[in-house]
Amino acid sequence: MPEFNPFFSDLRDRIEARDTVVSVGLDADLDRIPEHLLERDLPRWAFNRRIIDATHEYAACYKPNVAFYEDADGWRSLRETVAYAHGKDVPILLDAKRADIGNTARKYAELLEYADAITVNPYMGRDSLSPFLSRREKGVFVLCRTSNPGGADLQDLELESGEPLYRRVAALADLWNDAGNVGLVVGATTPDELEELRGEVPDLPFLVPGVGAQGGDAEAAVEFGLAHGVGLVNSSRGIIFADVEGSDGFATAAGRAAKRLRDRLNRHR
Numbered sequence: 001m002p003e004f005n006p007f008f009s010d011l012r013d014r015i016e017a018r019d020t021v022v023s024v025g026l027d028a029d030l031d032r033i034p035e036h037l038l039e040r041d042l043p044r045w046a047f048n049r050r051i052i053d054a055t056h057e058y059a060a061c062y063k064p065n066v067a068f069y070e071d072a073d074g075w076r077s078l079r080e081t082v083a084y085a086h087g088k089d090v091p092i093l094l095d096a097k098r099a100d101i102g103n104t105a106r107k108y109a110e111l112l113e114y115a116d117a118i119t120v121n122p123y124m125g126r127d128s129l130s131p132f133l134s135r136r137e138k139g140v141f142v143l144c145r146t147s148n149p150g151g152a153d154l155q156d157l158e159l160e161s162g163e164p165l166y167r168r169v170a171a172l173a174d175l176w177n178d179a180g181n182v183g184l185v186v187g188a189t190t191p192d193e194l195e196e197l198r199g200e201v202p203d204l205p206f207l208v209p210g211v212g213a214q215g216g217d218a219e220a221a222v223e224f225g226l227a228h229g230v231g232l233v234n235s236s237r238g239i240i241f242a243d244v245e246g247s248d249g250f251a252t253a254a255g256r257a258a259k260r261l262r263d264r265l266n267r268h269r
């Protein structure tokens with residue numbers, strides 16, 4: 001059993017207590033949230049509050065993608081959302097995919113003020129991740145084999161050793177895990193790679209996006225995403241936009257979708 005840091009051991013407790021590995025993606029797209037909320041001071045916050053009310057009992061974490069919040073009102077909405085989720089005892093994993101030269105990465109790591117965990121991009125190497133990894137109490141999920149079709153363009157490239165680049169990333173992430181605070185991002189759209197990577201790094205929890213709207217393999221996501229029972233399977237649009245046609249029915253629909261995904265994933269745990 002690995003020594004998990006406070007983020008992962010709290011996550012393990014929540015997964016066990018609530019019997020769920022669902023990460024609810026809070027990608028509060030202003031073009032898609034119900035029209036009647038657009039009149040509010042902070043429409044994204046109004047939307048997220050209703051989504052959280054409807055889904056928190058099925059959520060192991062919330063995963064806002066910063067892309068949907070990077071403007072003045074967006075940051076305010078994100079701050080309110082984080083406080084509200086924490087009030088319900090649900091951790092926040094900020095999908096930011098950051099990293100840069102050390103001086104800049106130090107600023108990026110301040111995003112962790114908003115979150116309990118973050119996603120990072122390994123492309124610039126160890127020093128670019130250092131300011132995140134040194135926050136030993138937080139979770140750091142390293143992009144490894146992403147769920148998008150173009151994920152293969154670079155991540156599948158074979159190194160001289162014959163291994164694909166994504167496997168080297170996984171091995172490096174394992175080396176960077178001296179604080180027990182590292183996980184990997186591996187998409188549900190590539191189940192063979194999920195299985196292979198689970199064998200490669202048995203102790204690293206995965207964040208598995210790509211079920212739901214991207215049509216990934218939910219069964220493989222659970223079977224290989226968890227390390228010692230800890231890991232997250234994310235759906236964003238499939239939950240929060242399960243039904244945005246009605247007036248307030250969207251939250252009820254989101255609650256139902258989150259419960260459905262939890263039950264489906266639990267059948268394979």
Ligand SMILES: O=c1ccn([C@@H]2O[C@H](COP(=O)(O)O)[C@@H](O)[C@H]2O)c(=O)[nH]1
Binds near residue numbers: 145187236
């Ligand atoms: O490989 C990756 C890494 C991150 N994502 C992010 O997860 C959600 C998925 O949204 P859905 O609506 O469930 O498709 C989104 O924020 C992505 O940027 C990913 O999909 N794949």
